[in-house]
Amino acid sequence: MKIRILFLMVPVLWSCIHRPARLPILGEMDISGGDTVFHQIPDFSFINQYGEEYNKDSIRGKIYVSDFFFTKCPTICPKMAQQLLRIHERFADDPDFRILSHSIDPKYDTTEALRKYAEKLGVGQTRTWHFLSLPKDQINETARQYLAAVQEDSTAAGGFTHTGHFLLVDGERHIRSFCDGTKAEEVDRLMKEISILLDERRLQ
Amino acid sequence: MNAKPLLIISLALLLFACASGGSGKEIAGEVRMLHDSLMKLHDETMASHSSCLSLIDELKDLSAAAPDAGKVQIDSVRTELDYTSEIMMDWMAAYQDPVTEDTVAAGYLKEQIKAVREIARIQELNLGAARVLLKKENPE
Numbered sequence: 001m002k003i004r005i006l007f008l009m010v011p012v013l014w015s016c017i018h019r020p021a022r023l024p025i026l027g028e029m030d031i032s033g034g035d036t037v038f039h040q041i042p043d044f045s046f047i048n049q050y051g052e053e054y055n056k057d058s059i060r061g062k063i064y065v066s067d068f069f070f071t072k073c074p075t076i077c078p079k080m081a082q083q084l085l086r087i088h089e090r091f092a093d094d095p096d097f098r099i100l101s102h103s104i105d106p107k108y109d110t111t112e113a114l115r116k117y118a119e120k121l122g123v124g125q126t127r128t129w130h131f132l133s134l135p136k137d138q139i140n141e142t143a144r145q146y147l148a149a150v151q152e153d154s155t156a157a158g159g160f161t162h163t164g165h166f167l168l169v170d171g172e173r174h175i176r177s178f179c180d181g182t183k184a185e186e187v188d189r190l191m192k193e194i195s196i197l198l199d200e201r202r203l204q
Numbered sequence: 205m206n207a208k209p210l211l212i213i214s215l216a217l218l219l220f221a222c223a224s225g226g227s228g229k230e231i232a233g234e235v236r237m238l239h240d241s242l243m244k245l246h247d248e249t250m251a252s253h254s255s256c257l258s259l260i261d262e263l264k265d266l267s268a269a270a271p272d273a274g275k276v277q278i279d280s281v282r283t284e285l286d287y288t289s290e291i292m293m294d295w296m297a298a299y300q301d302p303v304t305e306d307t308v309a310a311g312y313l314k315e316q317i318k319a320v321r322e323i324a325r326i327q328e329l330n331l332g333a334a335r336v337l338l339k340k341e342n343p344e
Contacts, residue, residue, distance in 0.1 A: 072296040072297045073296060074243065074296065074299060074301065075246060075247055104257075107290065107293060107297075140254075140257045140261045141261070144258075160254045162247060162251055162253065
């Protein structure tokens with residue numbers, strides 16, 4: 001009997017010791033009524049490459065990677081797209097995962113242009129990766145919401161239009177991590193963190 | 205049969221081929237160098253692009269709070285800044301990476317470098333005007 005209990009205890013102890021590190025919540029935080037209120041991405045509503053409205057309900061409970069780009073960018077955006085393709089390839093079949101690429105060029109990145117861009121990347125039929133067109137008057141505020149956390153933790157030289165950051169957001173729309181989306185080794189780390197968040201979500 | 209003329213012709217052809225090959229390589233090198241310079245310039249100019257967008261928002265707020273007499277000047281600077289952010293995007297939409305490495309490509313890239321330098325100049329001018337209105341210091 002003792003041996004059986006011992007055998008049962010081993011996996012429990014093992015899982016306690018090897019529990020993946022919990023990712024911190026990034027960004028500003030407030031104390032309200034004794035509770036800590038963490039920075040949260042506010043409600044949004046944009047149009048995706050299929051001409052559909054994509055909003056807070058579309059992303060409810062999902063873990064997602066967010067970035068800012070524009071289809072005509074000749075330098076860093078193609079590098080970012082290659083790295084996002086790696087992320088897409090690895091997590092596209094996970095129903096709890098999404099990628100939201102926010103275009104900051106409403107003049108040229110129409111729904112049609114975004115659809116063609118997705119096709120060119122070979123993800124023309126994806127339901128995981130959404131290319132969102134931001135109205136001009138919402139670009140700055142949206143980027144500020146996402147990158148407030150990054151700017152606290154790093155020197156985001158160049159402002160949001162050309163930093164190449166990927167943000168990792170959890171099901172409660174809290175930013176949990178970020179990386180330089182032009183560097184494969186940083187994206188490798190982010191992919192491990194996506195797995196941690198997905199595991200965290202399944203345990204909830 | 206006298207082999208001398210044939211040898212001379214062959215040597216001349218060989219020399220010509222070597223000379224044209226070298227010149228082709230030089231042009232290809234120049235095209236790559238111009239392309240790198242253009243992309244570097246583009247990245248530097250884009251680094252200030254998001255400042256345009258955030259200052260546009262700040263000028264909007266400033267205009268809303270300003271008396272009617274002051275609004276005109278603020279709105280005019282805002283319009284110029286808006287134009288600045290558009291012309292960089294317009295340039296990128298029109299730009300085509302050269303597919304050849306010849307004198308035509310080199311000429312095209314030189315023109316593009318001139319164009320982006322001009323955009324950068326206009327951008328700095330308009331950012332400066334906006335910062336004066338908003339009483340902000342230049343970050344550099």
